[in-house]
Amino acid sequence: MKLYLVPTPIGNLDDITLRAIKVLQSVDAILAEDTRTSGVLLRHLTISKPLHSYHIFNEHQTVQRLVNQLKEGKTLALVSDAGTPGISDPGFLLVRECIKNEIPVECLPGPTAFVPALVNSGLPNDRFTFEGFLPHKKGRQTRLSELAGEERTMVFYESPHRLLKTLQQFADLFGSDRPASVSRELTKMFEETQRGSLSELIAYFAQKTIKGEIVICVQGRKGGKGKDAGKAFENEDDDDE
Structure with missing residues (x-):
C-alpha cells in the first residue's frame, strides 16, 4: 500500500531516472494526466502496466476511489505529462487524501522545468x-x-x-x-x-x-x-x- 509520485522527462526521454523506472515496473497501476503521452514513455521503457486517467477534470471524482484501492493494498504511481506531479499539475488532492488516511506517500526526485x-x-x-x-x-x-x-x-x-x-x-x-x-x-x-x-x-x-x-x-x-x-x-x- 503506497502512492508513488514519479517525475517524468520534460522533453528528452533519457532524463528518466533508474529509480523511476524500477518504481514504474513494480507498481500495480499507473495514474497518468494523459494516457497517450504517458503511453509513449512507457513503450519507450518497455513497461506494460494498467494505465488509468487522472487529470484536473476528473481528480475530484476519482480521489476517493483511488484511496479505497490503496487501502485495499494496491501500490499506485502518479505521473504527469512531464515533470513532477503536483507542480502546476494534478496531484495535490490525492496526496492530501492519502495523508489523511495514513497511506504512505513517496515522491521521487526528478525532472521539473x-x-x-x-x-x-x-x-x-x-x-x-x-x-x-x-x-x-x-x-x-x-x-x-x-x-x-x-x-x-x-x-x-x-x-x-x-x-x-x-x-x-x-x-x-x-x-x-x-x-x-x-x-x-x-x-x-x-x-x-x-x-x-x-x-x-x-x-x-x-x-x-x-x-x-x-x-x-x-x-x-x-x-x-x-x-x-x-x-x-x-x-x-x-x-x-
Missing part, C-alpha cells in the same frame, strides 16, 4: 518564488499587484500564445529594463534560453513564431517602490483566453 530554467537564467537563485501559471483573467491583476515589490527572482510558467502579452504586462509593472529570461523547449532539440531586459525579450519574441512550453524568470526588485499594477491592465482584453 523551472529548476533548469532558473539556474540557466543567470539571475539570482539563492532565493526565489515559484508562481507557476498566472490566472488568465480573474485574480491576475491581484496576483501581479502582490508581486510588484517582490525582491526575489520570480519564476512563471506560460503558454506560447500568451507570452508576449505577459512580457508586456511584466514590463509595465516591473519596468521595461528589468532583467529576465525566457526558456522554452527545455531538454528538447530546439531548446532555447533568451536573456535580457523585458523590452529586449519583447522585441525578440515579437519577430518569432513561438512554440513549446515556456518558463519566464524575472529578477526581483532592487530598492525603490513597486509600480502600480493597474497600469499593466489598461489595455486588457476581457475576451482573451
Whole structure:
C-alpha cells in the first residue's frame, strides 16, 4: 500500500531516472494526466502496466476511489505529462487524501522545468518564488499587484500564445529594463534560453513564431517602490483566453 509520485522527462526521454523506472515496473497501476503521452514513455521503457486517467477534470471524482484501492493494498504511481506531479499539475488532492488516511506517500526526485530554467537564467537563485501559471483573467491583476515589490527572482510558467502579452504586462509593472529570461523547449532539440531586459525579450519574441512550453524568470526588485499594477491592465482584453 503506497502512492508513488514519479517525475517524468520534460522533453528528452533519457532524463528518466533508474529509480523511476524500477518504481514504474513494480507498481500495480499507473495514474497518468494523459494516457497517450504517458503511453509513449512507457513503450519507450518497455513497461506494460494498467494505465488509468487522472487529470484536473476528473481528480475530484476519482480521489476517493483511488484511496479505497490503496487501502485495499494496491501500490499506485502518479505521473504527469512531464515533470513532477503536483507542480502546476494534478496531484495535490490525492496526496492530501492519502495523508489523511495514513497511506504512505513517496515522491521521487526528478525532472521539473523551472529548476533548469532558473539556474540557466543567470539571475539570482539563492532565493526565489515559484508562481507557476498566472490566472488568465480573474485574480491576475491581484496576483501581479502582490508581486510588484517582490525582491526575489520570480519564476512563471506560460503558454506560447500568451507570452508576449505577459512580457508586456511584466514590463509595465516591473519596468521595461528589468532583467529576465525566457526558456522554452527545455531538454528538447530546439531548446532555447533568451536573456535580457523585458523590452529586449519583447522585441525578440515579437519577430518569432513561438512554440513549446515556456518558463519566464524575472529578477526581483532592487530598492525603490513597486509600480502600480493597474497600469499593466489598461489595455486588457476581457475576451482573451
